[in-house]
Amino acid sequence: MKKALTCSAILLCTVTVAFACWQTEQSPITFRATSLNGRVTFDDDWGGSKQGKMTFALHRAITFNRSEARKRGAYEKPALKSASTNSDGLFSFGEVGAGRYWIVLGSTLSDAIAVEVVAPGTVIPPQRLRVRYFADGCRDVLVEDIK
Numbered sequence: 001m002k003k004a005l006t007c008s009a010i011l012l013c014t015v016t017v018a019f020a021c022w023q024t025e026q027s028p029i030t031f032r033a034t035s036l037n038g039r040v041t042f043d044d045d046w047g048g049s050k051q052g053k054m055t056f057a058l059h060r061a062i063t064f065n066r067s068e069a070r071k072r073g074a075y076e077k078p079a080l081k082s083a084s085t086n087s088d089g090l091f092s093f094g095e096v097g098a099g100r101y102w103i104v105l106g107s108t109l110s111d112a113i114a115v116e117v118v119a120p121g122t123v124i125p126p127q128r129l130r131v132r133y134f135a136d137g138c139r140d141v142l143v144e145d146i147k
Contacts (some may be wrong), residue, residue, distance in 0.1 A: 100115075
């Protein structure tokens with residue numbers, strides 16, 4: 001009887017660990033806009049979940065190279081702007097100039113999103129960032145057209 005219980009406990013631990021996210025770091029996102037807006041969504045295997053209010057800070061980038069950033073810092077302090085999600089997951093930093101930025105959530109570089117804002121140049125459909133969290137802490141960041 002003891003062997004069966006031990007086996008079950010080990011199997012349970014193995015299954016629990018298998019759901020962790022082993023995502024690689026995402027490349028910087030190039031975003032053509034004059035204002036920096038975004039939408040946060042949460043997807044899971046049970047039909048989606050709502051997260052409470054999230055607050056992001058916008059910092060001017062020193063570097064996008066994460067190895068270099070760990071040595072000398074990724075971005076300037078203090079934050080240029082901050083933005084919080086509303087009940088629909090939307091957030092806005094308002095107008096920003098062309099440049100390289102980090103959108104920071106939390107305190108670690110793995111929680112930050114590297115964004116390069118480029119002047120639109122021509123008329124393009126309004127766009128925003130889409131930050132999609134899924135699984136156990138995994139994240140995709142895309143640029144989507146606002147409909």
